[in-house]
Amino acid sequence: MKIVAVEAIPFAVPYRKPLRFASGEVHTAEHVLVRVHTGDGIVGVAEAPPRPYTYGETQTSIRAVIDTLFAPGIIGLSVFERERIHAVLDRTVANPTAKAALDMACWDAIGRALGTGVSELLGGWTDRMRVSHMVGFAPDDVMVAEALRMRDEHGVRTFKVKVGRRPVSLDTGACRALRTALGDDVELYVDGNRGWTASEATRALDEMADLGLTLSEELMPADQVLGRRRLTAHTRVPTVADESVTRPGEVTRELLDGAATMISIKTARTGFTGSQRVLHLCEGLGAEVVMGNQIDGQIGTVCTVAFGAAHRSSSARAGELSNYLDMVDDLLTEPLRITGGELCVPTGPGLGIEIDPDKLARYRTDL
Structure with missing residues (x-):
């Protein structure tokens, strides 16, 4: 169950109407799909929704910190080694949404491996x-x-x-x-x-x-x-x-x-x-x-x-x-x-969800 690859895929889905509140407004969900791949062929997924006016993160910054700092540090670790994974993540200040997505993707992979729902x-x-x-x-x-x-x-x-x-x-x-x-x-x-x-x-x-x-x-x-x-x-x-x-x-x-x-x-x-x-x-x-x-x-x-x-x-x-x-x-x-x-709660192992490859191809913004 060692981590062999980590993906941070940007995607954008429009909102039906602008969402407005005191700290800002959003017109499009410009999020990041995080996928953690293990050597056993299991893929855990999670979503990172950046909120620059709240936490200072953007879609670009989430991808950058995962690709350049977090992924190199956790590749080679087992998804079960959650304390060691967090020791790597905690060396970097802030970036809460990027860290959270990696954590949840690892939990999803664990659940899939055990055939048990994360919940x-x-x-x-x-x-x-x-x-x-x-x-x-x-x-x-x-x-x-x-x-x-x-x-x-x-x-x-x-x-x-x-x-x-x-x-x-x-x-x-x-x-x-x-x-x-x-x-x-x-x-x-x-x-x-x-x-x-x-x-x-x-x-x-x-x-x-x-x-x-x-x-x-x-x-x-x-x-x-x-x-x-x-x-x-x-x-x-x-x-x-x-x-x-x-x-x-x-x-x-x-x-x-x-x-x-x-x-x-x-x-x-x-x-x-x-x-x-x-x-x-x-x-x-x-x-x-x-x-x-x-x-x-x-x-x-x-x-x-x-x-x-x-x-x-x-x-x-x-x-x-x-x-x-x-x-x-x-x-x-x-x-x-x-x-x-x-x-x-969706039934099934891990988070109980699957990503539609056609929809991901339609909405991802890095290709």
């Missing part, structure tokens, strides 16, 4: 998760129409509303419109992508106090240390750290500093190995988690649901698993389907 290897708690859908910046009526469509067509009853605009009333008004249209039996929470100041975030949550919001995620930048503490102490809405917790040490800092009460876990950022470390740390500190989304395609969404469903605490809340629906196509032979507001 079972990770914990095997359940075989599905409830789905949360992200609603991005748009006029109120457009946001409402999207949420109603997701509820009616897919049974989704949990919605993450992107906020962080100025004036604050743009977003408080949108949330109020969504609550009015969807009723009280639908869960709403907000994500600011670091868009507000502490005073703006406090004002917004006060204005929305009657809307029954269940979470407030990353409303301000991580370096507004005192402001984050004040907001967390001020509000009854749990505060979720996301972009500020890219590794376990940052999770510890945010929770012990009182800057957040919950943590968003993203497999696109911490892989399976790092995500388990984050999850177990949160469990030890008594903090809840939510499974987040890095605007993943279907491959990345499979990774999220596989991890989230594997553990009792990560499957307790709806996971952010629907944004692949905004892409006009994807690379899988069998597309994912959300029914009754749930997404099931």
Whole structure:
């Protein structure tokens, strides 16, 4: 099971509409397919979705760091030697998405070799998760129409509303419109992508106090240390750290500093190995988690649901698993389907998915 080759293949799939939020917007999923080949002929796959405005990574940088640093360091190691693989990856600062994809591709290869699903290897708690859908910046009526469509067509009853605009009333008004249209039996929470100041975030949550919001995620930048503490102490809405917790040490800092009460876990950022470390740390500190989304395609969404469903605490809340629906196509032979507001973990060894070679040939950008 020694690694004999690593591929980092760039591909681009357009979105049906631009996805807009406080830290930027995306029009095309310019991602990287990572494939880890073993001497036994097994190929593990994963997806790296770069987010330059969040982590500083681009499609070009992910390919470069994998091709020039990571691949030469892990070729010759066994996919089972995960600690040794991470020792190689950890010598390089940052690059979380590139590292995560390599980690998950190795897990996929391990599962395929053992004939066992990755989700079972990770914990095997359940075989599905409830789905949360992200609603991005748009006029109120457009946001409402999207949420109603997701509820009616897919049974989704949990919605993450992107906020962080100025004036604050743009977003408080949108949330109020969504609550009015969807009723009280639908869960709403907000994500600011670091868009507000502490005073703006406090004002917004006060204005929305009657809307029954269940979470407030990353409303301000991580370096507004005192402001984050004040907001967390001020509000009854749990505060979720996301972009500020890219590794376990940052999770510890945010929770012990009182800057957040919950943590968003993203497999696109911490892989399976790092995500388990984050999850177990949160469990030890008594903090809840939510499974987040890095605007993943279907491959990345499979990774999220596989991890989230594997553990009792990560499957307790709806996971952010629907944004692949905004892409006009994807690379899988069998597309994912959300029914009754749930997404099931694909069956089969490893991640339980296969790449369609014709689709990969159509969307890859390096040929």
